[in-house]
Amino acid sequence: MTETQIKILEAAEVEFADNGFNGASIRNITQRAGVNIASINYHFGSKESLFREMFHFRFDPINEIRLSRLREEQELRNGAPVPLELVIRILVAPVFELLLSEADHPPPRFVLAIARCLSEPLELFTRLGGEVFQEVYETFFAAIRDALPQADVPQVRLQLNFAISSMVGMLTHFSRIEQFAGEPLFRRQKDEILQQFITFITSGISGCVAAGPQHEER
Amino acid sequence: MTETQIKILEAAEVEFADNGFNGASIRNITQRAGVNIASINYHFGSKESLFREMFHFRFDPINEIRLSRLREEQELRNGAPVPLELVIRILVAPVFELLLSEADHPPPRFVLAIARCLSEPLELFTRLGGEVFQEVYETFFAAIRDALPQADVPQVRLQLNFAISSMVGMLTHFSRIEQFAGEPLFRRQKDEILQQFITFITSGISGCVAAGPQHEER
DNA sequence: GGCTAGTTTAAACGATCGTTTCAAACAAAC
Protein backbone atom coordinates (compact mmCIF):
# COMPACT_ATOMS: atom_id res chain seq x y z
CA MET A 1 0.00 0.00 0.00
CA THR A 2 1.78 3.12 -1.23
CA GLU A 3 1.55 6.54 0.36
CA THR A 4 -0.56 7.82 -2.53
CA GLN A 5 -3.06 5.00 -2.15
CA ILE A 6 -3.46 5.73 1.54
CA LYS A 7 -3.93 9.44 0.93
CA ILE A 8 -6.62 8.58 -1.63
CA LEU A 9 -8.40 6.20 0.71
CA GLU A 10 -8.45 8.77 3.50
CA ALA A 11 -9.75 11.51 1.24
CA ALA A 12 -12.33 9.14 -0.22
CA GLU A 13 -13.75 8.39 3.20
CA VAL A 14 -14.40 12.05 3.86
CA GLU A 15 -15.80 12.72 0.42
CA PHE A 16 -18.11 9.69 0.44
CA ALA A 17 -19.27 10.48 3.97
CA ASP A 18 -20.05 14.08 3.05
CA ASN A 19 -21.66 13.54 -0.34
CA GLY A 20 -22.69 9.90 -0.75
CA PHE A 21 -21.48 7.74 -3.60
CA ASN A 22 -23.23 9.43 -6.49
CA GLY A 23 -22.51 12.84 -5.03
CA ALA A 24 -18.81 12.23 -4.52
CA SER A 25 -16.55 13.18 -7.38
CA ILE A 26 -13.19 11.80 -8.40
CA ARG A 27 -11.93 15.33 -8.77
CA ASN A 28 -12.82 16.31 -5.22
CA ILE A 29 -11.22 13.18 -3.81
CA THR A 30 -7.96 13.61 -5.69
CA GLN A 31 -7.86 17.31 -4.92
CA ARG A 32 -8.40 16.64 -1.22
CA ALA A 33 -5.72 13.99 -1.29
CA GLY A 34 -3.35 16.29 -3.15
CA VAL A 35 -2.76 13.80 -5.95
CA ASN A 36 -3.39 13.78 -9.65
CA ILE A 37 -6.84 13.08 -10.95
CA ALA A 38 -5.72 10.00 -12.85
CA SER A 39 -4.35 8.36 -9.71
CA ILE A 40 -7.63 6.77 -8.73
CA ASN A 41 -8.04 4.95 -11.99
CA TYR A 42 -4.37 4.03 -12.01
CA HIS A 43 -4.28 2.65 -8.47
CA PHE A 44 -7.83 1.38 -8.03
CA GLY A 45 -9.24 0.95 -11.50
CA SER A 46 -12.46 2.87 -11.07
CA LYS A 47 -14.60 4.82 -8.65
CA GLU A 48 -16.55 1.67 -7.84
CA SER A 49 -13.40 -0.32 -7.19
CA LEU A 50 -12.10 2.44 -4.94
CA PHE A 51 -15.22 2.22 -2.86
CA ARG A 52 -15.05 -1.55 -2.79
CA GLU A 53 -11.44 -1.35 -1.62
CA MET A 54 -12.31 1.12 1.14
CA PHE A 55 -15.24 -1.01 2.20
CA HIS A 56 -13.19 -4.19 2.55
CA PHE A 57 -10.16 -2.41 3.95
CA ARG A 58 -12.21 -0.98 6.80
CA PHE A 59 -14.97 -3.48 7.46
CA ASP A 60 -13.21 -6.80 7.09
CA PRO A 61 -11.24 -6.18 10.33
CA ILE A 62 -14.40 -5.07 12.12
CA ASN A 63 -16.24 -8.19 11.03
CA GLU A 64 -13.36 -10.35 12.13
CA ILE A 65 -13.50 -8.76 15.56
CA ARG A 66 -17.22 -9.46 15.74
CA LEU A 67 -16.81 -13.08 14.69
CA SER A 68 -13.87 -13.77 16.98
CA ARG A 69 -15.48 -12.10 20.01
CA LEU A 70 -18.61 -14.15 19.48
CA ARG A 71 -16.59 -17.33 19.08
CA GLU A 72 -14.70 -16.56 22.29
CA GLU A 73 -17.93 -16.20 24.23
CA GLN A 74 -19.31 -19.37 22.74
CA GLU A 75 -16.23 -21.40 23.65
CA LEU A 76 -16.28 -19.93 27.12
CA ARG A 77 -19.74 -21.43 27.57
CA ASN A 78 -19.08 -24.88 26.07
CA GLY A 79 -22.07 -24.79 23.76
CA ALA A 80 -24.50 -23.08 26.12
CA PRO A 81 -26.08 -20.13 24.28
CA VAL A 82 -24.56 -16.68 24.63
CA PRO A 83 -27.13 -14.32 26.21
CA LEU A 84 -29.01 -12.18 23.72
CA GLU A 85 -27.77 -8.85 25.06
CA LEU A 86 -24.19 -9.94 24.75
CA VAL A 87 -24.72 -11.14 21.17
CA ILE A 88 -26.20 -7.78 20.28
CA ARG A 89 -23.37 -5.98 22.04
CA ILE A 90 -20.77 -7.87 20.05
CA LEU A 91 -22.64 -7.07 16.86
CA VAL A 92 -23.16 -3.38 17.56
CA ALA A 93 -20.25 -2.19 19.68
CA PRO A 94 -17.35 -2.53 17.21
CA VAL A 95 -19.02 -0.15 14.81
CA PHE A 96 -20.41 2.38 17.27
CA GLU A 97 -17.25 2.66 19.28
CA LEU A 98 -15.58 4.02 16.18
CA LEU A 99 -18.23 6.66 15.70
CA LEU A 100 -18.36 7.75 19.31
CA SER A 101 -14.69 8.36 19.70
CA GLU A 102 -13.33 10.98 22.05
CA ALA A 103 -13.49 14.69 21.33
CA ASP A 104 -9.76 15.21 20.90
CA HIS A 105 -9.53 13.11 17.76
CA PRO A 106 -12.44 13.28 15.36
CA PRO A 107 -14.33 10.08 14.58
CA PRO A 108 -13.33 8.11 11.50
CA ARG A 109 -15.64 8.94 8.66
CA PHE A 110 -15.72 5.63 6.87
CA VAL A 111 -18.56 4.28 9.00
CA LEU A 112 -20.66 7.23 7.96
CA ALA A 113 -19.46 6.92 4.40
CA ILE A 114 -20.44 3.29 4.15
CA ALA A 115 -23.74 3.64 5.97
CA ARG A 116 -24.64 6.55 3.69
CA CYS A 117 -23.64 4.85 0.50
CA LEU A 118 -25.38 1.61 1.43
CA SER A 119 -28.61 3.59 1.35
CA GLU A 120 -28.12 4.36 -2.30
CA PRO A 121 -29.94 1.84 -4.45
CA LEU A 122 -27.02 0.94 -6.68
CA GLU A 123 -26.63 -2.69 -7.54
CA LEU A 124 -22.97 -2.37 -6.51
CA PHE A 125 -23.95 -2.11 -2.86
CA THR A 126 -26.19 -5.13 -2.95
CA ARG A 127 -23.24 -7.20 -4.10
CA LEU A 128 -20.78 -5.50 -1.75
CA GLY A 129 -23.07 -5.92 1.24
CA GLY A 130 -23.28 -9.62 0.48
CA GLU A 131 -19.52 -9.98 0.11
CA VAL A 132 -18.79 -8.22 3.35
CA PHE A 133 -21.69 -9.01 5.67
CA GLN A 134 -23.13 -12.38 4.64
CA GLU A 135 -21.01 -14.41 7.03
CA VAL A 136 -21.63 -12.05 9.94
CA TYR A 137 -25.34 -12.12 9.19
CA GLU A 138 -25.56 -15.90 9.26
CA THR A 139 -23.34 -16.33 12.29
CA PHE A 140 -25.26 -13.84 14.38
CA PHE A 141 -28.58 -15.18 13.14
CA ALA A 142 -27.59 -18.57 14.50
CA ALA A 143 -26.42 -17.04 17.77
CA ILE A 144 -29.66 -15.14 18.29
CA ARG A 145 -31.66 -18.25 17.46
CA ASP A 146 -29.67 -20.16 20.07
CA ALA A 147 -30.24 -17.43 22.63
CA LEU A 148 -33.99 -17.56 22.00
CA PRO A 149 -34.94 -21.24 21.74
CA GLN A 150 -38.62 -20.46 22.28
CA ALA A 151 -38.83 -18.18 19.21
CA ASP A 152 -39.75 -19.57 15.81
CA VAL A 153 -37.15 -19.24 13.07
CA PRO A 154 -38.82 -16.84 10.64
CA GLN A 155 -39.52 -14.54 13.53
CA VAL A 156 -35.85 -14.46 14.47
CA ARG A 157 -35.04 -13.59 10.87
CA LEU A 158 -37.45 -10.69 11.05
CA GLN A 159 -35.98 -9.50 14.35
CA LEU A 160 -32.44 -9.59 13.01
CA ASN A 161 -33.63 -7.61 10.04
CA PHE A 162 -35.12 -5.03 12.38
CA ALA A 163 -31.90 -4.88 14.37
CA ILE A 164 -29.63 -4.37 11.36
CA SER A 165 -31.95 -1.84 9.78
CA SER A 166 -32.04 0.08 13.02
CA MET A 167 -28.27 0.02 13.24
CA VAL A 168 -27.73 1.39 9.75
CA GLY A 169 -30.56 3.85 10.24
CA MET A 170 -28.94 5.09 13.42
CA LEU A 171 -25.60 5.62 11.73
CA THR A 172 -27.18 7.43 8.81
CA HIS A 173 -29.82 9.55 10.47
CA PHE A 174 -28.84 10.14 14.07
CA SER A 175 -27.19 13.48 13.55
CA ARG A 176 -29.99 14.78 11.37
CA ILE A 177 -32.82 13.68 13.63
CA GLU A 178 -30.82 15.04 16.53
CA GLN A 179 -31.47 18.49 15.16
CA PHE A 180 -35.18 18.10 15.77
CA ALA A 181 -34.42 17.80 19.44
CA GLY A 182 -32.88 21.26 19.60
CA GLU A 183 -30.26 19.97 22.01
CA PRO A 184 -27.31 17.72 21.23
CA LEU A 185 -27.80 14.08 22.18
CA PHE A 186 -24.44 12.88 20.98
CA ARG A 187 -22.57 14.79 23.65
CA ARG A 188 -23.70 12.38 26.29
CA GLN A 189 -21.26 9.86 27.61
CA LYS A 190 -20.36 7.59 24.70
CA ASP A 191 -20.75 4.43 26.74
CA GLU A 192 -24.20 5.53 27.73
CA ILE A 193 -25.55 5.94 24.21
CA LEU A 194 -24.05 2.65 23.17
CA GLN A 195 -25.53 0.89 26.18
CA GLN A 196 -28.92 2.46 25.57
CA PHE A 197 -28.93 1.38 21.97
CA ILE A 198 -27.95 -2.15 22.88
CA THR A 199 -30.72 -2.24 25.47
CA PHE A 200 -33.11 -0.83 22.86
CA ILE A 201 -32.37 -3.58 20.34
CA THR A 202 -32.24 -6.35 22.94
CA SER A 203 -35.53 -5.33 24.52
CA GLY A 204 -37.09 -4.95 21.11
CA ILE A 205 -36.19 -8.46 20.07
CA SER A 206 -37.07 -10.17 23.32
CA GLY A 207 -40.28 -8.18 23.55
CA CYS A 208 -41.34 -9.48 20.16
CA VAL A 209 -40.48 -13.04 21.09
CA ALA A 210 -42.44 -12.75 24.33
CA ALA A 211 -45.44 -11.50 22.36
CA GLY A 212 -45.18 -14.64 20.26
CA PRO A 213 -45.40 -15.20 16.51
CA GLN A 214 -48.27 -13.09 15.25
CA HIS A 215 -49.16 -15.22 12.28
CA GLU A 216 -50.65 -17.97 14.42
CA GLU A 217 -52.86 -16.06 16.76
CA ARG A 218 -54.39 -13.65 14.28
CA MET B 1 -52.60 20.64 -10.65
CA THR B 2 -52.47 19.92 -14.36
CA GLU B 3 -52.27 16.48 -15.94
CA THR B 4 -48.65 17.07 -16.93
CA GLN B 5 -47.66 17.94 -13.38
CA ILE B 6 -49.27 14.77 -12.06
CA LYS B 7 -47.55 12.63 -14.68
CA ILE B 8 -44.23 14.22 -13.68
CA LEU B 9 -44.82 13.65 -9.97
CA GLU B 10 -45.67 10.00 -10.54
CA ALA B 11 -42.64 9.41 -12.73
CA ALA B 12 -40.44 11.27 -10.26
CA GLU B 13 -41.45 8.97 -7.42
CA VAL B 14 -40.33 5.92 -9.34
CA GLU B 15 -37.11 7.51 -10.54
CA PHE B 16 -36.15 8.84 -7.10
CA ALA B 17 -37.02 5.54 -5.47
CA ASP B 18 -34.90 3.60 -7.95
CA ASN B 19 -31.89 5.89 -8.14
CA GLY B 20 -31.86 8.26 -5.18
CA PHE B 21 -31.79 12.03 -5.58
CA ASN B 22 -28.33 12.44 -7.04
CA GLY B 23 -28.78 9.38 -9.21
CA ALA B 24 -32.12 10.45 -10.65
CA SER B 25 -32.00 12.46 -13.85
CA ILE B 26 -34.43 15.01 -15.22
CA ARG B 27 -34.24 13.29 -18.57
CA ASN B 28 -35.30 9.92 -17.20
CA ILE B 29 -38.18 11.44 -15.29
CA THR B 30 -39.55 13.38 -18.24
CA GLN B 31 -39.06 10.42 -20.57
CA ARG B 32 -40.90 8.12 -18.18
CA ALA B 33 -43.68 10.67 -17.82
CA GLY B 34 -43.87 11.12 -21.58
CA VAL B 35 -43.41 14.87 -21.38
CA ASN B 36 -40.83 17.30 -22.65
CA ILE B 37 -37.59 17.72 -20.78
CA ALA B 38 -38.25 21.41 -20.13
CA SER B 39 -41.53 20.68 -18.35
CA ILE B 40 -39.94 20.10 -14.97
CA ASN B 41 -38.25 23.46 -14.86
CA TYR B 42 -41.34 25.11 -16.27
CA HIS B 43 -43.79 23.56 -13.81
CA PHE B 44 -41.64 23.09 -10.74
CA GLY B 45 -38.67 25.43 -11.15
CA SER B 46 -35.89 22.96 -10.52
CA LYS B 47 -35.08 19.39 -9.63
CA GLU B 48 -34.89 20.35 -5.96
CA SER B 49 -38.26 22.10 -6.06
CA LEU B 50 -39.76 19.06 -7.74
CA PHE B 51 -38.58 16.88 -4.91
CA ARG B 52 -39.80 19.35 -2.33
CA GLU B 53 -43.20 19.41 -4.02
CA MET B 54 -43.40 15.62 -4.07
CA PHE B 55 -42.33 15.47 -0.44
CA HIS B 56 -44.98 17.88 0.79
CA PHE B 57 -47.64 16.57 -1.57
CA ARG B 58 -47.26 13.07 -0.17
CA PHE B 59 -46.18 13.48 3.45
CA ASP B 60 -48.26 16.41 4.60
CA PRO B 61 -51.44 14.29 4.45
CA ILE B 62 -49.70 11.41 6.23
CA ASN B 63 -48.52 13.70 9.01
CA GLU B 64 -51.98 15.17 9.38
CA ILE B 65 -53.37 11.66 9.79
CA ARG B 66 -50.78 10.97 12.46
CA LEU B 67 -51.51 14.17 14.34
CA SER B 68 -55.28 13.85 14.15
CA ARG B 69 -55.29 10.18 15.19
CA LEU B 70 -53.13 11.02 18.18
CA ARG B 71 -55.36 13.95 19.08
CA GLU B 72 -58.42 11.71 18.88
CA GLU B 73 -56.93 9.21 21.27
CA GLN B 74 -55.87 11.95 23.65
CA GLU B 75 -59.34 13.51 23.72
CA LEU B 76 -60.88 10.08 24.21
CA ARG B 77 -58.86 9.80 27.41
CA ASN B 78 -59.49 13.28 28.81
CA GLY B 79 -55.84 14.01 29.46
CA ALA B 80 -54.81 10.56 30.64
CA PRO B 81 -51.73 9.47 28.68
CA VAL B 82 -52.15 7.38 25.52
CA PRO B 83 -50.39 4.02 26.02
CA LEU B 84 -46.92 3.83 24.49
CA GLU B 85 -47.71 1.06 22.03
CA LEU B 86 -50.63 2.99 20.63
CA VAL B 87 -48.52 6.14 20.24
CA ILE B 88 -45.93 4.14 18.32
CA ARG B 89 -48.61 2.52 16.21
CA ILE B 90 -50.05 5.88 15.24
CA LEU B 91 -46.56 7.09 14.33
CA VAL B 92 -45.53 4.03 12.34
CA ALA B 93 -48.66 2.58 10.77
CA PRO B 94 -49.62 5.34 8.32
CA VAL B 95 -46.29 4.99 6.54
CA PHE B 96 -45.91 1.23 6.61
CA GLU B 97 -49.42 0.51 5.48
CA LEU B 98 -48.59 2.25 2.25
CA LEU B 99 -45.53 0.11 1.69
CA LEU B 100 -47.16 -3.16 2.55
CA SER B 101 -50.10 -2.80 0.23
CA GLU B 102 -51.75 -5.77 -1.41
CA ALA B 103 -50.21 -7.72 -4.25
CA ASP B 104 -52.72 -6.69 -6.90
CA HIS B 105 -51.70 -3.05 -6.90
CA PRO B 106 -48.03 -2.30 -6.40
CA PRO B 107 -46.99 -0.23 -3.40
CA PRO B 108 -46.55 3.52 -3.93
CA ARG B 109 -42.92 4.30 -4.41
CA PHE B 110 -42.75 7.69 -2.81
CA VAL B 111 -42.14 6.29 0.67
CA LEU B 112 -39.10 4.48 -0.66
CA ALA B 113 -38.10 7.53 -2.67
CA ILE B 114 -38.20 9.81 0.32
CA ALA B 115 -36.55 7.39 2.73
CA ARG B 116 -33.78 6.83 0.21
CA CYS B 117 -33.22 10.45 -0.55
CA LEU B 118 -33.29 11.44 3.12
CA SER B 119 -30.20 9.31 3.53
CA GLU B 120 -28.29 11.50 1.12
CA PRO B 121 -26.37 14.16 2.98
CA LEU B 122 -27.61 17.12 1.00
CA GLU B 123 -28.43 20.22 2.95
CA LEU B 124 -31.76 20.31 1.13
CA PHE B 125 -32.99 17.29 3.06
CA THR B 126 -32.04 18.72 6.41
CA ARG B 127 -34.25 21.71 5.71
CA LEU B 128 -37.02 19.64 4.15
CA GLY B 129 -37.06 17.19 7.04
CA GLY B 130 -37.47 20.08 9.43
CA GLU B 131 -40.28 21.63 7.40
CA VAL B 132 -42.21 18.40 7.15
CA PHE B 133 -41.49 16.48 10.34
CA GLN B 134 -40.71 18.99 13.09
CA GLU B 135 -44.28 19.26 14.34
CA VAL B 136 -44.79 15.48 14.29
CA TYR B 137 -41.51 15.05 16.13
CA GLU B 138 -42.43 17.40 18.93
CA THR B 139 -45.99 16.17 19.29
CA PHE B 140 -44.98 12.53 19.52
CA PHE B 141 -42.09 13.36 21.81
CA ALA B 142 -44.58 14.89 24.22
CA ALA B 143 -46.92 11.91 23.88
CA ILE B 144 -44.16 9.40 24.61
CA ARG B 145 -42.99 11.45 27.57
CA ASP B 146 -46.55 11.46 28.91
CA ALA B 147 -46.81 7.71 28.42
CA LEU B 148 -43.57 7.17 30.36
CA PRO B 149 -43.72 9.50 33.39
CA GLN B 150 -40.94 7.59 35.14
CA ALA B 151 -38.42 8.21 32.34
CA ASP B 152 -36.16 11.24 32.37
CA VAL B 153 -36.53 13.68 29.51
CA PRO B 154 -33.18 13.35 27.71
CA GLN B 155 -33.64 9.60 27.72
CA VAL B 156 -37.01 9.91 26.00
CA ARG B 157 -35.34 12.11 23.37
CA LEU B 158 -32.79 9.41 22.78
CA GLN B 159 -35.45 6.72 22.52
CA LEU B 160 -37.46 8.70 20.01
CA ASN B 161 -34.31 9.17 18.01
CA PHE B 162 -33.77 5.42 18.04
CA ALA B 163 -37.35 4.82 16.97
CA ILE B 164 -37.27 7.23 14.04
CA SER B 165 -33.87 6.03 12.88
CA SER B 166 -35.12 2.47 12.99
CA MET B 167 -38.16 3.40 10.98
CA VAL B 168 -36.24 5.12 8.21
CA GLY B 169 -33.64 2.36 8.28
CA MET B 170 -36.34 -0.23 7.88
CA LEU B 171 -37.83 1.52 4.88
CA THR B 172 -34.46 1.98 3.25
CA HIS B 173 -32.74 -1.30 3.97
CA PHE B 174 -35.39 -3.95 4.56
CA SER B 175 -35.44 -5.33 1.05
CA ARG B 176 -31.66 -5.44 0.79
CA ILE B 177 -31.06 -7.08 4.14
CA GLU B 178 -33.86 -9.45 3.31
CA GLN B 179 -31.62 -10.94 0.65
CA PHE B 180 -29.20 -12.14 3.30
CA ALA B 181 -31.97 -14.30 4.65
CA GLY B 182 -32.30 -16.25 1.43
CA GLU B 183 -36.06 -16.33 1.88
CA PRO B 184 -38.52 -13.49 1.44
CA LEU B 185 -39.68 -11.92 4.68
CA PHE B 186 -41.93 -9.35 3.12
CA ARG B 187 -44.36 -11.93 1.83
CA ARG B 188 -45.65 -12.55 5.30
CA GLN B 189 -48.97 -11.12 6.25
CA LYS B 190 -48.65 -7.36 6.11
CA ASP B 191 -50.41 -6.84 9.41
CA GLU B 192 -47.98 -9.24 11.02
CA ILE B 193 -44.83 -7.39 10.01
CA LEU B 194 -46.32 -4.09 11.02
CA GLN B 195 -47.39 -5.48 14.40
CA GLN B 196 -43.96 -7.03 14.95
CA PHE B 197 -42.21 -3.79 14.16
CA ILE B 198 -44.48 -1.84 16.49
CA THR B 199 -43.81 -4.38 19.22
CA PHE B 200 -40.10 -4.14 18.47
CA ILE B 201 -40.02 -0.37 18.90
CA THR B 202 -42.34 -0.33 21.88
CA SER B 203 -40.42 -3.03 23.73
CA GLY B 204 -37.16 -1.31 22.86
CA ILE B 205 -38.25 1.96 24.37
CA SER B 206 -39.88 0.56 27.48
CA GLY B 207 -36.96 -1.83 28.00
CA CYS B 208 -34.60 1.14 28.05
CA VAL B 209 -36.77 3.04 30.48
CA ALA B 210 -37.01 0.03 32.78
CA ALA B 211 -33.22 -0.24 32.76
CA GLY B 212 -33.12 3.37 33.92
CA PRO B 213 -30.98 6.29 32.82
CA GLN B 214 -27.46 4.97 32.45
CA HIS B 215 -25.68 8.20 33.18
CA GLU B 216 -26.45 8.07 36.88
CA GLU B 217 -25.54 4.54 37.77
CA ARG B 218 -22.28 4.26 35.88
C1' DG C 1 25.55 6.39 -18.33
C1' DG C 2 21.63 3.70 -20.25
C1' DC C 3 17.74 0.84 -19.48
C1' DT C 4 13.60 -0.60 -17.18
C1' DA C 5 9.49 -0.58 -14.34
C1' DG C 6 6.65 2.03 -11.73
C1' DT C 7 4.43 6.36 -10.96
C1' DT C 8 2.82 11.03 -11.79
C1' DT C 9 1.41 14.70 -14.78
C1' DA C 10 -1.47 17.74 -17.84
C1' DA C 11 -4.66 17.50 -21.27
C1' DA C 12 -8.31 15.75 -23.56
C1' DC C 13 -12.23 12.29 -24.41
C1' DG C 14 -17.09 11.35 -24.83
C1' DA C 15 -21.05 11.36 -22.12
C1' DT C 16 -24.40 13.21 -19.24
C1' DC C 17 -25.99 16.50 -16.13
C1' DG C 18 -29.59 20.57 -14.82
C1' DT C 19 -31.08 24.42 -16.97
C1' DT C 20 -32.37 27.93 -20.57
C1' DT C 21 -33.94 29.66 -24.89
C1' DC C 22 -37.44 30.84 -28.10
C1' DA C 23 -40.58 29.84 -31.50
C1' DA C 24 -44.64 27.02 -32.35
C1' DA C 25 -48.99 25.23 -30.63
C1' DC C 26 -52.63 25.69 -27.79
C1' DA C 27 -56.55 27.41 -24.91
C1' DA C 28 -59.96 30.58 -23.43
C1' DA C 29 -62.05 35.41 -23.66
C1' DC C 30 -63.65 38.96 -26.10
Added chain:
DNA sequence: GTTTGTTTGAAACGATCGTTTAAACTAGCC
Protein backbone atom coordinates in the same frame (compact mmCIF):
# COMPACT_ATOMS: atom_id res chain seq x y z
C1' DG D 1 -61.46 35.81 -35.69
C1' DT D 2 -58.39 38.00 -33.17
C1' DT D 3 -56.05 38.50 -29.01
C1' DT D 4 -53.89 37.09 -24.68
C1' DG D 5 -51.72 34.10 -21.66
C1' DT D 6 -50.26 29.44 -20.94
C1' DT D 7 -48.15 25.21 -22.25
C1' DT D 8 -45.20 22.49 -25.23
C1' DG D 9 -41.20 21.33 -28.53
C1' DA D 10 -36.54 20.78 -30.27
C1' DA D 11 -32.26 22.47 -29.67
C1' DA D 12 -28.60 24.27 -27.37
C1' DC D 13 -25.99 26.10 -23.09
C1' DG D 14 -22.25 25.69 -19.90
C1' DA D 15 -20.70 22.70 -16.45
C1' DT D 16 -19.18 18.52 -14.58
C1' DC D 17 -18.84 13.71 -14.64
C1' DG D 18 -15.62 9.16 -14.85
C1' DT D 19 -12.17 7.72 -17.66
C1' DT D 20 -8.21 7.54 -20.94
C1' DT D 21 -4.11 8.98 -23.26
C1' DA D 22 0.65 9.82 -23.94
C1' DA D 23 4.40 12.20 -22.42
C1' DA D 24 7.39 13.28 -18.32
C1' DC D 25 9.37 11.95 -14.30
C1' DT D 26 11.65 8.82 -10.66
C1' DA D 27 13.79 5.50 -8.69
C1' DG D 28 16.72 0.92 -8.90
C1' DC D 29 19.84 -2.10 -11.44
C1' DC D 30 23.16 -3.71 -14.95
